[in-house]
Amino acid sequence: MTLNAQVLIIGGGAMGVSLLYHLAKAGWSDLVLTEKNDLTHGSTWHAAGLCTHFAHNPTIQELRATSVRLYRDILPEETGGTCGFHRSGAMRITSNPDRMDEFAHVAGLSKFTGYDLRLLTSPEEVAALHPLARTEGILGGIYEPDDGHVDPTLATNAMAQVARSRGATILRRNPVSAIRREGLHWWVETAQGVIRARHIVNAAGTWGWEVGQMMGVNVPSVPVLHQYLVTDTVPAVAERIAAGLPELPMIRDPEQSWYVRQERDGLILGPYEKDAQPWSIDGVPPDFGAELMPPDLDRVEHIILAAMARIPALETGGIKSVVNGPITFTPDANPLIGPAHGLPDAWLLTGSSMGVMEGGGAGWFLAHWMTHGAPPMDALAVDSRRFGAWADRDYRVQKAVECFGLQFGVHYPHEERPAARGKRLSPLHDRMLARGAVMGAAHGWERPNWFSDHAGDEAVPTFRRANWFAHVAHEVATVTTAAGLADLSIFSKFEVSGPDARAFVGALGANRVPGVGRIGLIHAMTPAGGTQAEFTVAALADGTFYLTSAAGAEEMDEDLLRSRAAGFDVSVANVTEERGAIGLMGPRSRAILSALTTADLDAGFPWLSVRGIEVAGVPVRALRLSYVGELGWELHTARDDLAALFDAIDGAGRPHGLGCFGAYAMNSMRLEKGYPAWGADFTTERTPAETGAGPLIRPEGRDFAGRAALLSRMAAEDRWEMVLLAIDAGGVDPFYSHPVLHRGRPVGIVTSGGWGHRTHQALALAYLRERGLRDDLSVEILGRARPARVLEARPFDPLNERMKA
Structure with missing residues (x-):
């Protein structure tokens, strides 16, 4: 039997069935979903069903919010049944001042996106919302009144019901054994025959890596075992039910790494240990479906004890059951959604460690992308191509372990996590380290973020002014008064x-x-x-x-x-791998370069021109341009010649005061020129x-x-407007996702920000969704509204005289 399909979805969990549902509702025909076992098998069926609006990124937040609307409102109306959604509300509590900054930041973002997340600024507010929780040592938290939990099986089957009613086909007990591309179609061999499809979608979850291998694409996900325990009757909970009191809100303590929610007259406790346990890294056992691993509570005993100390009622219930099953993690804990790199008409919808929480929204997101040729929102946080071939086995395993252990970690701006580093190194890597580079990671590359004159310096994570501030100021001063050299090989x-x-x-x-x-x-x-x-x-x-x-x-x-x-x-x-690049920027850059080349660097080499020249005997593609607002060149050459080129420039530049600068200095200087950056300011939206x-x-x-x-x-009246803001930030430098307020009303969002060291002011690029606003603006940074004004001209060299010199 050969079955023809316009779209074949591989995987019958919440993610895959959501896509089937949304494509069917969008009017697609000949939709087929094949599932190795039965719907929800893998990880969906044993999920705790938590649903939240809490997220650090607008796109991730929208995936989660869309899921809530779907499970709570839309599916029950369409099917006449229920998804078992409980609008219990949820809170996160903390004893960590940095965490309070994080909560304030997420609450600020949510003002712009329109979701109700409320900062709790005292233990008393926590106690009022969750009377079973002890509040000693608690500073506060954040409350999400529209959060809740859902029955994963009911929700998945409701989506399947609607999809089938619109003509979609679901094949159960039909594992995939081989995938090949012939002509304009994919040919997929399954237990029930061959399926010929125009599009294929890997929504295989626990099996995502394996199906990716069949497709010919790297899927950097790893199953990791997660446990949670369900208690018997908890008397305090039963008493609340008998008294007609509302369901307890879900509660999370990220410092102690656990969550608790009410389950009928008992409680569910879910711990996340730091030493995660990857499972079946190179292939899931053939017979695995709806099975669980034996309980291993010794691994999480310390977390259980901490949770009981915070919620003493947990001790009174006794353990009814323990769930220990796999959930998938990607290297950054975000799902993989979008086109499969290098493959026509192939898509990924997998890798979510929050499959039920994000599944309803993830299916909507990819269905829109497939239908309209572009995602409905900025996709960078979820795009399946944000990892390359460098995300190999060691990388995906180490990062999955790290992400699981930091499931409740503080998400700092400029955060650099340590696992699986050094995957892609520039030829100048050792030279950068020798000059004091403190490295960051960008798409697998090691790149200098800033330079220190103290061996072993590292960035101290914070939401406030960082320990690299003075070092970056020095780098900017060097570029402004003399010349700076940057390794740009990661382009x-x-x-x-x-x-x-x-x-x-x-x-x-x-x-x-x-x-x-x-x-x-x-x-x-x-x-x-x-x-x-x-x-x-x-x-x-x-x-x-x-x-x-x-x-x-x-x-x-x-x-x-x-x-x-x-x-x-x-x-x-x-x-990319064959060529390296050096940036030479600053008023002395021409003098330095002139000592190494016979090329005309004056009238014969105007701004925004490219020449093939020799520098110290090295053939170079020289581009006269500058992202930092200074006279300068990008010098591109063969990878093997880059070190020799660097050494020559470094030697010639020392008498002129040449120094190195990193990504943080570059960001400061480009903001002073009002230059947007792709991925932060330029987006598909x-x-x-x-x-x-x-x-x-x-x-x-x-x-x-x-x-x-x-x-x-461009002609539409409702088009947005990007502005450059100067902010009276009070020593807290802006970064991203702060709401812009007009007389207290959210009207925009900061996309990137920082301190302008040449202009001595806090700067931010922001979108205003109401054009022309200029007076009475402020930016809310960590819970405080800071006065802001729109700069109509670039604050540094507005006529570009320095770049054109």
Whole structure:
């Protein structure tokens, strides 16, 4: 038997069934879901069913909020049944001042997104909401009144019921044994026959890595065992029920790493130990389905005791059952949603450690992406291509263990977690360390964040002014008064060549193609006119172009370039690993470079031009541009030549006061120029014009993907506006996701921020969803509204005189 499908979803947990449901409701036909065992087998069936609105990222929050609406309101109305959703509310409590900062930050974000998260600023507020909890040592917490818990099996089967009523097919007891691509279709061998599908979706959860291997894509997820225990009757809970009192809110203590929720007249306690236990890393046992592991409470005894000390009623119930089963973790604990890198018509919807909590929303998110050609919100936090081939077995295992252990960790801004580091190293890595680099990780790369003159210095995580502040100030001063050198090798780098190269680049995005020897900035659009990618384009010759983009965009941008190259006589090469890059920036950069090359660096090398030159005998692609607002060059060369190039520049630069600078200094300086960054400020949700890049939109005489939608949105009255804000921040430097308020009303959101060391002020780029607001603005940072004003001109060198010098 060969079954034809428009979409084949592999996996019948909450995630896969949600996608089936949402695609069916969107009008897709010939939908098939195949499940190895039965619906919910794997991890969905034994989930505790917690649902929350708490999240540090707007997209993750929307996935969770969409799930709540679906389980609580939509599915019961559609099916006439129930998903077993209990709107109990939830709270998180803490004895940690840093955690209170985190709670204040999430509450601020939620003001903008419109969800009700309330900061609790005293133990008394905690006690009033949860009378069974002792509050000694508690500073406060955060309360989420619309949170609750759901029956995972009822919710999944309700979605399946609606999907089937709209024509979808669900095949149970039908494991997949092989997957291959032939022509325009995927051929999937299953126990019940071959399925021929135009699209396939890996929603296999616990089996996600294995199905990925069949597809030919790396799925960096690992099953990890998680235990929770269910008590017998707890007298205090039974008394509340008898008295007609409302259900207790769920309570989490992230410092002690546990959650507790009411289950009928008992309680559920879920601990997260620090030493996680990965399970079946290289393949799940063939017969595994709805099985559990034996209890192993010795591993979590200390957490159980801590929870009982906080909620003494736990001791009175006795243990009815212990659930010990696998849940999947990715390297950052966020799900993998979106296109499978390098594979046509293949998608991932897997890897969620919160499958029921995020499943309803995740299915909506991917269904929109498949239907409209772009995600409904910024996808960077969940895009399945945020990890590359460098996310190997060791990486996925070490990061899964780390994420499980930090399930309740504080999410600091600028946080650098230590596990599985050093996967991608620049040729200058050792030289950077020798000069005091304190490294961070970006898309697997090690990159200097800042430089210290004290051996062994590390960043101390905080929501407030960090210990690297003075070091970054020194780096900025060096770039401003002399010259700074940065290792830019982490850039994604592509070469496009062939007879149609100019036509291809012209069809890529909103700006015109630069002439030979010139550089331009081109934004590729989504079908809806949002910013999908940002490329710096250097025209080396009429048929040869060199494109660079953000490190984290590598797989996404490669997929975009290769997909849009169809119909053009061009070749696209990813040369990220083959080429390195040095940034030489500052007023003395020309003098330093002149000592090493015979090339004309004055009139013959104007701003925004590219030349092939030799520097100290090394062939270099020199791009005269600067992201920091100073005279400068990016010097790109073969990886094997980068160290020699660095040594020559370093030697020539020392008499001029040359020093190194890192990513934090670069961020400070680009904010002073009002330059948006891809992934933070440029997103698929907003057009380049809304982000302030209107002068780079030159659509005349050209067609490009998203053109009509872009022009329509540029003329719309409800378009957003990005502004640069100066904030009276009171020594707490802004970062991201702070709400912008107009007379106390949320009207915008900060997308990136920091301290401008040259202009001596706190700066932030922010979107206003109401254009033209200028007076009575403030930014709420960690619970306090800070006065803010819109800067109509860039505060540093607004005429670009320094860059053009």
